[in-house]
Amino acid sequence: MEQERRPIEVYLVVKEALKLLRASIPTNIEFKSTIDEKSGAVLADPTQIHQLIMNLCTNAYHAMRGDDAGTLGVSLRAAEINKQDAHGLLHPGNYLEFTVSDTGCGMSPEIMERIFDPYFTTKPRGEGTGMGLAMVHGIVTQYEGDIRVESALGQGTTIRVYLPQAENKAPEAERIISQQLPGGNERVLVVDDEHMVLAMHTNMLERLGYKVTAMPSSKEALAEFSARPQDFDLVLTDMAMPGMQGDILAQKIRQVRADIPILMCTGFSEKLTPERAQGFGIGKIIMKPLLFRELATSIREFLDS
Template sequence: FEFIHPEFHEIVRRRLQTIIESRIVLPPVEQRLLRRDGSVVDVEVLALPFETEGGVTLQVTARDITQRRIAEAEREALEAALRQSQKLEAVGTLAGGIAHDFNNILSAIVGNTRLLLEDLSEAHPGWRSVKEIRSATHRARDLVKRLMAFSRQQESQRSAIPLAPLITEVQHMLRATIPAGIELTVRVPPDTPTILADATQIHQVLLNLCTNAWQAMPTNTGRIEISVTTLSEEAARAQSGTPLHGASHYVCIEVRDNGAGMSSETLEHIYEPFFTTKQPGEGSGLGLPVVHGIVQTHKGAIAVTSRPGEGTSFFVYLPACEAPPASFESAQRAVMRGTEQHVLYIDDEEPLVFLVQRTLERAGYRCTGEMNTARAIEIVRQAPDSFDLVITDLNMPGMSGLDVARELLMIRRDLPVVITTGYVRAPDVAAARDLGVRDVILKPDTIDELAMIVQKNLTGNR
């Protein structure tokens, strides 16, 4: 018994007794043996009894199954990863379907609040309430965008964005979810330059890093610090250990915590998909791989320092942008009124058709609204030169927006056509461009920026 692992002593003893007393052959059993150097080896053992002059003799065969165990573990890990991937794909599909209907609702709210704000003076008692409604719908819109970005059904849309308001939004969102015993501080210098980025994806990066930070605090007490610094290209390259290039300056976002920290062995695997140190059911192992992928696509870099018991610091380096942040309000003021140009709007949602007609008529355009795609195509066929622009929804019963665009462009090839949708997918954008569609725009941005969209496409700008 000296080579049998102690945890198997009783099992082996009972099996030997059964084999010797009953003179039977039992099926092979998996157990552990001890090598002479004390290391453990997994084996499959088969004992065959033989009658001899001295009594029962056993022929024992032990086969090393270490490689089989490793292969089984790898297969189980791959199967678990596949199941997780399938779950995420299902979530993405579900999110895409919900987003269309949800954004239709948001579009109606956004558009009507916009009309209300135009009707009310700031002195009106209801003006502040309408502003709050509009602000809430914008947050809901951004939430849908983040969901679609995670499910990879939303195209990345980059613009010059200031970090301070984005980090403040992350701070507010985290404050509502993290334990009260965790202190969350933010430091963004007022002279921090903008970054050319997708705000939704950078929001996701910060949310993932901060969520990991507070989950590394088992007692639900501690401190998370988000701080921003601006570095030259040379300094950013030296600090990140990455050959950064393409920008004269980089913005470094540091997320520091005083949690449990990580060992050097763990740090080697943190960006591997499905790798996690959390308990089963507590994490997918996709948070940091997603962060790493987003930073890479933004031509940035990510670095980490950590020691067990001393906390962790993540450093995200993103190219600074010389352009000022995009201002929606100033852009709106710059929009010129229409001069009775005729727009055809096609959507199967009656509230949106009514809203778009009112919005465009206020902006100086004539607008014909139509919910039936076949009837809309026939209207254009009867008078192809009477319309200056067509805006059509993508997802409609009977015919999609792509089908409608194809028919309309066969009638009049130079007719400007714009497609709106609850979620913008890369395949839809590619198909629309192949057809000659001018633009594919996300709802409810369509309503909020309707006058700009019409003006841009009527003047031939893309």
């Protein structure tokens, strides 16, 4: 889809994304960042830039998951592409270079050839849709940029994204972090079986002012809600979870308390239509990965209605 573009200072989006990621990724993964705050602006949609950063950094973490330690590197700088470097999709000119590196397992040449293919994933069944890097590739090419990948088995991976600088930078480039997001002080039960996602959603909600109870399984969440159903104002749950799917959890929660608002997160919209969701008492379906603004507005919409 064509998005609304405006001048964005990318370093602000990078810093915001890294705050969310640092709160979600285990401490055995070291973060190293070199962010040039004077790197310039790009003409882009801030939501897409946020998606790009989160997908690349999440993939880097997954490449190191299971290791005793690892390093996730992020850098942002201005880069001038000359005629010698302007191969592939790049033309000579001024760009922002966003780099994500990891010290993980690396990739074979055969896998590197396919990483941007839709639905291709090396993750175990149920852990990935294979759409993250395909989405990143689509965003970058839409902005007339390019992606370059360096990797070898056992030697980690480095991905460099080049986005054209905005030729006429606005006097006040979009400061998306300073935009006011609707928050509150209500009590939210958050359910997700993936540690990183659960921590990230909890961090998002707490920064909006909500009091959060985080549960790593649907069965634990049901027991917690059943023990004190009046202590919660809203439930935010994942769809695909072992033991009990999110739609069944929603149905059982509504049997305990029929008026509780429930929001569902899913990466597989075809498995849960709006009609089926309504039958289970689910107020709204939100597609993963959750975006800060969409989450904030969706929760406020349901709590205020």
